[in-house]
Amino acid sequence: MRLAMIGLGRMGAGISRRLMQHGHEIVGYDRSAETVQKLAEDGATAASSLEDVVARLEAPRILWVMLPAGAPTEDTIAELAGHLSPGDIIIDGGNTFYKDDIRRAKELADKQIRYVDVGTSGGVWGLERGFCMMIGGDKDTVDLLDPIFDALAPGYGTVARTPSRDTLDPRAEKGYMHAGPAGAGHFVKMVHNGIEYGLMQAYAEGFDVLKGKSSDKLNEDQRFDISLPDVAEVWRRGSVISSWLLDLCAIGLAKDHMLEGYSGHVADSGEGKWTIEAAMEEAVPANVLTAALYARYRSRVDTTFGDKLLSAMRFGFGGHVETAQ
Amino acid sequence: MRLAMIGLGRMGAGISRRLMQHGHEIVGYDRSAETVQKLAEDGATAASSLEDVVARLEAPRILWVMLPAGAPTEDTIAELAGHLSPGDIIIDGGNTFYKDDIRRAKELADKQIRYVDVGTSGGVWGLERGFCMMIGGDKDTVDLLDPIFDALAPGYGTVARTPSRDTLDPRAEKGYMHAGPAGAGHFVKMVHNGIEYGLMQAYAEGFDVLKGKSSDKLNEDQRFDISLPDVAEVWRRGSVISSWLLDLCAIGLAKDHMLEGYSGHVADSGEGKWTIEAAMEEAVPANVLTAALYARYRSRVDTTFGDKLLSAMRFGFGGHVETAQ
């Protein structure tokens, strides 16, 4: 199929390349002409503006927007909408908040423009491993785009088959799913990221406990000096907690045993927060996912005002002095 | 009544003075002769050794040990036991782990020495306000000691009476209770401290949210610059969350609005941890009490190893760079 890729950063370029490798045609556009040129060298058709992009496609046009969520995506889609015709399809492959998808799909439906949201996981490894995709949109449109998703997805690969799936949608086994109407794709991707935070924090705390066991605050006969790179490595084989994130722990620890090259000031994208908001809307207790998010907040400050208030109260009732130096 | 006070630190001296003010006689002992001398000036009988303490009492002897929990208390009680006679009473008023009380009471029972554990709350304010006491031991012994506890307790005071207590133990309304056999007093005190951590952390987080509202990371029209001393003060009157800990917040914030004089590296005594251990033995979920304890641990380190592992994983899957400077 022929489609436009708008935004040729790491993800947009990776997706474009994988699609071209599978025989699809890409009209590429990016604010940076140099970036466009680079992709054109690999076989893409270069476009010089959004209008140019539209002109280089035939109805029904397919346009994949791969930009940072928020204003860049919002503005681009608004501008595109002015150039498109009924039946054309906009795909938002970024990290858009799913409620924005719901709103946007309604607005575009007024102009008979079709809207599909695609949450993708796989990061920088996707070009090689394939992209895991969670898709929202109406059934006909998602079906129409199937060759694109099929090409991008990892496919069956070497992953063991799950029993009892005969009557279930075969697309999931290839690494992509139609999650529901517009917004459902990004919603599933959002929860994916919420879980990711929880998993990461579980490993982080576990390794913290392992490392703490060598502390000289413990009695000598209760102290172990455990090789953390070996622990991560050994758990990769046959253990209940093997995972791709653990693979990454093993890689990181093998290269830098004490992780001295990392600051430990951990950023968070919006998705962890949105997952908690969704949990609260549904009245679902999500202690682990929330604690994982808060650990990141806490990692970015030295001392909270709350900590100081604890010191002040302790001084008040017990004369405990925890003064600043 | 006549009793010995062993350990004349802030708490031991305060208890002694309040007892003497209520007509009881104190035989005082401390490692520091100077400290003993000071109390003697206020009317106590000075003792120069544990043996001397025992010699200055008549059977059944009453000895209140007010020392740091652990070795100091353990060793002192072991030594005392060698000098005492059947029917004598040892009171441990420190912060002993309740399982040590259970063990110790059994050991002393073999020598017919009676053991009573008293958990006290009230900190440095106790001399003035009276001490809130939770007592473990056998009924007859606790009853025998009642004049002592009655003198130390705050009494009815100005606190509003609780309805429906006519058939309940009147001692609780005076500020002391017989909680059960040996260990029960310190157990109730331990849970008291566990709750204390939770309450303190709730205020700490709330004020953190209030303070964060002035952050220039928020849009200007969503920003408030709220007087935190005024908030603490206003909540003291008529609000659902008024408490003595809030009074202390108000005092601390009025004196030092931004709490710049406090380090925010918050210590914890063992009781918070023991409360969590008890919760786990009982399979009781205690998310709030535990989170409060962990916030203190976290306040004492700049960056955890776990935080760095998060950075390492993020670098692994997304090329996110969170390197140390």
Add this chain to the structure above:
Amino acid sequence: MRLAMIGLGRMGAGISRRLMQHGHEIVGYDRSAETVQKLAEDGATAASSLEDVVARLEAPRILWVMLPAGAPTEDTIAELAGHLSPGDIIIDGGNTFYKDDIRRAKELADKQIRYVDVGTSGGVWGLERGFCMMIGGDKDTVDLLDPIFDALAPGYGTVARTPSRDTLDPRAEKGYMHAGPAGAGHFVKMVHNGIEYGLMQAYAEGFDVLKGKSSDKLNEDQRFDISLPDVAEVWRRGSVISSWLLDLCAIGLAKDHMLEGYSGHVADSGEGKWTIEAAMEEAVPANVLTAALYARYRSRVDTTFGDKLLSAMRFGFGGHVETAQ
């Protein structure tokens, strides 16, 4: 002063009565004519419609809206705005989300109508104890309304004075504060409720640990059967954790020792959730406040889907059977 009270439920009626007791005049309105009649018997002027309310006041009119947050308040204020003149003042005393205040104040400012938000704590006890008030709005308007707030507030009362407040706003010591521009009052009240959840959960978990200590799953020599009404009572006097919420625990436990008359399915108003949203916007870790909210969610379901997924995983890796009956 003369002002209208719109909404004469428990809170609106209580506020009206306290104001009239302090010499203010109330024009009362409620959907229920019977309710209006009742207040009129105590001296209020009865109004039969919002238009009638407006007609019975003189410019600058003062109208206190005391209705459930959301549509009832929103619609009433919108309708009122149509009848008012520049300079008139609308007070929202309900539990409105502070971002709605910010928006609403802007909208009304276009018509030169002044908007003040008042968060009140004190519940059903306010009529007697006075209402603790957190106020948002512009300085001049809040100052103009001072006689109203002064009458409603608890006043200095018997609460001990906080040192070092000489240079601070004296209103806080009387139980009300001007927190900032429109929205700031409800924001402070919202955080108040977030803290309230945390405090309540701390007591709840502590008493759960105390009760669990009598479980026959523990070895007999580790078991205590502690009088929970007495614990709550004793902690009210001289302990670090005395508070008004603890007073309520004591009242509840004295009347119903095992709390058999309560379902334990605990509702939450929106404020706990909003506090967490604010914490996330500010990137403030709020583990305790969040855990307290989640405990309420969890109290309202028997078994979560997540619990079942744990069972399914355990069956998968270990053959552990946790099947439903």
Add this chain to the structure above:
Amino acid sequence: MRLAMIGLGRMGAGISRRLMQHGHEIVGYDRSAETVQKLAEDGATAASSLEDVVARLEAPRILWVMLPAGAPTEDTIAELAGHLSPGDIIIDGGNTFYKDDIRRAKELADKQIRYVDVGTSGGVWGLERGFCMMIGGDKDTVDLLDPIFDALAPGYGTVARTPSRDTLDPRAEKGYMHAGPAGAGHFVKMVHNGIEYGLMQAYAEGFDVLKGKSSDKLNEDQRFDISLPDVAEVWRRGSVISSWLLDLCAIGLAKDHMLEGYSGHVADSGEGKWTIEAAMEEAVPANVLTAALYARYRSRVDTTFGDKLLSAMRFGFGGHVETAQ
């Protein structure tokens, strides 16, 4: 090598069979003669008592004890020790608390009996996939036993190699590690299980949020009805959160979409609790691991006493009625 396996339950039998498949000789013993007979049919030498076991081995004897932790393991090792000679080796392959290992190794060292603890992960799948092993003991003894561990371990398998491991212990890449002195093996295994709880709870909460999105408490345009078996399946391929536990989610959900066959009353072995105790000894905040453990406690009760106390407080301050039916 020739060694004894004491305890031929699922794990003991699986380990024995894998060892025999790799050319080792097993002397098998179990309380149940029938169970011994079954293994003998597969080539093991049957023993009829612990004494008989010892008689059928030559010095230095190797005895692998594979029994439930606690009394069964403790008593068996104590009895064995009476029959063994200096230089003999006891391996504890169960789920023993690592502090018991430390103590036990010291006691046995007095008799010059060597002690090795092996934590194994892999559950019922180990026979096929190999067992992931974490080993504690002195270097010479662990080296001596290497052929046994090498046979049991999964080996390199198809798992991608971790870069930068050239100078690190190659055993970890085959699926076993020497973690440190006695106790270190079970310590690492314990933390493994602590992490396992955290990972499982992260998935559980995520799927709970996905499922809650179909709740009819949400506005219709905010509701999605997402196929959970498809979500689990799609995340297995190329996503950041792929893992073996996710594979198990996919298997469970494919077979029983709503998990109606599971009770959701989730048991916990001691290791989750021990991990939290270790974290507290080290003052390491472990919010996620603890919340995961508490979720299991909570899953096993309908209503906590704490929940009821919340209801009682709410009734106290607001007249909110949450009475039991």
